[in-house]
Amino acid sequence: MRIAVQLEPFDTGAELSGFQAGCAGGETRGETGAVVTFSGVVRNSASGDLAAMEIEHYPGMTEGAIAKFAAEASARWLLTDCLVIHRHGRLTPGETIMMVATAAPHRADAFAAAEFLMDYLKSRAPFWKKEITASGAEWVAAKDSDEAALDRWREEG
Amino acid sequence: MRIAVQLEPFDTGAELSGFQAGCAGGETRGETGAVVTFSGVVRNSASGDLAAMEIEHYPGMTEGAIAKFAAEASARWLLTDCLVIHRHGRLTPGETIMMVATAAPHRADAFAAAEFLMDYLKSRAPFWKKEITASGAEWVAAKDSDEAALDRWREEG
């Protein structure tokens, strides 16, 4: 399991290759049948005028919160490995914000764990996004749909 | 959209990088916010004696069936791109069998489309797997759970 909160850009392809190689060579060697990744990318605004996105976070709490979500995912589903990388700082449209990868013997577990991690990262990890456009800077509001997405995991608990 | 049915091994990381670059530069430039990938890997048997997996397919029908699933996914969810690569022939444990990638403005669509494509690839694309072990060769039986997984898409239709 690897968790990274970083300023630096990263290459999702290289991360996926490394993650799969880790699954193939580690102590769960031979047990991985399914690998799911999610990559979050800075979308442009509807009017196409997004200059940048600035991501602020709470150093210390961020890493702890993500580790807790990953531990919870590992307790709920049979996983062989998982990975979370999340950037902070200034990003431009098209750049990768973050990535989650999950590995499991079976695909249902890998998909569920990746979606669970994404839902918690969206609404429970201390990150805040600010959009910088020609007309100014604005904090992104939390979406009701993201909060609602968490409900499906509570029902199963 | 790219569909490949091939004998040759491929690199999931390189495919993900290329897929994201395609989303960033294509006609849906700036619209992709979420990219999901699924990679299927040859698991070893419980006793660890799997020598190889042989995958047979129905040339012609395979490509047509996958194109149909991809078109159906694009009709159901707002996607900016999708990719399906599936190998046939002889594979050894740890090798990547297949990969699906979906890109969308929002994560729920990317996840749903990837799961939909996987469920249809499992049970409706003409591939058949045979496991070769020290004790002989055996065709893999279809799982009831894979057939049942298709039901969730029918209800939404």
Add this chain to the structure above:
Amino acid sequence: MIEVLYFAWVRERIGLPRERIETGAATVADLMAELSAREPRYAAAFADPSSLRVALDQELADFDAPLAGVREVAFFPPMTGG
């Protein structure tokens, strides 16, 4: 004349991947019955239709589907891709 294809264990039981068959069968089920009556290897392959799937011109079909106009019939077990 119709092109008939077999895959996976159906191919192994029948002993060949494809053949051209002269038939007047009206439906897939009729074709299966006709072949099963011809030789035991077909009867063995088609014994349990619930373990078989059929495609007509590369589209999944039912056993009672008509063969009129069909050029290619394929028999195979439930798929196990992904």
Add this chain to the structure above:
Amino acid sequence: MIEVLYFAWVRERIGLPRERIETGAATVADLMAELSAREPRYAAAFADPSSLRVALDQELADFDAPLAGVREVAFFPPMTGG
């Protein structure tokens, strides 16, 4: 003495990212009331608790949570990661 941290627009309204505060407040809500009474910038930041979240020693908490033994309190808007 308690370490108080502010993030995103809470930080911007209060005008600094962190400060050490001498307080006898028993709960988070008490601390918010105390600070709001001190200066308008706190009152502005804490005006609508439904748009705020709080963490005590880096764990999410409720506004009625006690501050006894807590070293670090953080105020921020609902998170928007991922």
